Amino acid sequence: MERILFLALGALLSWSLTAQTTFEKVFPTYVTSSSESRGTVIVQTPDQGYAVIVQENDGTIRKLLVRFSATGGLVNVDDYLSSISDLKIAADGRLVFAGQKDNSMLVMKTTSDGFPLWITTGGEGYAPSATSVCMTADGSICAAGTADNPIYSDSRIVALKTTSDGTILWSRIFGTAGKRYSGNSVLGSPDGGFMVLGTVKTGMTGPEDIFMLKLSATGDSMWTKIYNRSQYDIGRFILSAETSGFLAVGHSWIPDGNNRFFLVRTDLQGDTLWTREFGLLSPGDILGATAVADGGYLLAGVNAKDSLDESKIILYRIDDQGALLWSKTVGSYQSEYVFSVTGTTDHGFALSGSIWDNNTQTMKLYLLKTDSLGNYVPSAQPEMTLDDAVQVFPNPATDAVRVLLPENALRAELVSLQGECMAVAEPADPAGRTVIFRISDLASGVYLIRITTATSVVSRKIVKL
8 A cells, every 4th residue: 555655656746747847948049140039929839839929130120930849949930021029829729910011900810830821901090010919709809009100209009800810890099199108918808898008108208107998899998097106107918817807017117227017906997906016127128927827927027137237037926916926036047038928738837038148249039948836947058059059940840841050050961870961051151041951752760960060060860751
């Protein structure tokens, strides 16, 4: 009996240790000339992997959709012409995006691997851009964002709703002259309508307040609320408090030049039930928030820099009454930044952001997966290695594999396990960091991608299906 109990406890302990996968990953810029790469939105996909909107800057802002495996391995990169700002997973496992295209709001739905199914553009006002998207139980989609008015130097909140196949049901614009509104987050409400959270301020330099707008299912404005603590309060995320109300997550500027999380818990009518403050955060929009499946919320921010000039990510786990359950500083590098956080099916958390690489003077994409208490296995290498820099995707593959090369790559080869060179690709110029090997004519099996640099050789296994 004791042995059976011991084995049962051992199995339970083994499950608890393996069920919550953790990792810490850094990836080089996809566009060679980019000076920064940041993960602005992260979601977990139905295959337990992750889809991340990555913003890169090579003089022009580029938006990429990058997909990762459940253990943080790179799977694929899609470079969209559109500017994508938010991403959600539909009930059918497909991806829904919001953004801007041709100076209009963009709503786009793709297959689970990023192939576009349909694209809809619209919206009211001057050059409207969608910054957030949500879905209803029937598959309808609502996107919200901001439209600027260059003539009167003001801006308005814009919103539109589509059917599940992209047909626009309604499009609206909200705001008053002389004020600047921004729509930063949209959420479905229990009555079938929508909540939009953002910011309102007077003129270009006036004080800012958190602004909440309630829309009906047909897009009519039902009520608005304003919440403020300091001279500058920015509304970033609106989260559900199940059927009893909402949590507005923002940040407030304080006199020493830093920020604090500013939380406002409301009822279904937007009336304040309680407010909370957390942290001493770096200025700017370097933070994330998500509801937790078993109750409460996780907040992720970046600390105000210390005397060592290090930026570290801080996690705050709170219950549904705003009480702090635990806090934790995470990250193995000198400077980490967070822009998005999501809960995972194993009750852990996944974060996307950036690290600052002193060697290359660039911002590199950063992913972190923790368990339910914010624990993780730290990266074994505090700096980027050649082995990290070589990325091969998709893998396994049937037709072709794309190889992202390190900056100093001289030669890329496709090699059999017996050492036979099947194909060679040489970067045409210093910017040619991506090469493609066609493998459709090869027999199924395992092959190697062998990368040669001026100082070393590194190999990657691929599987041909």
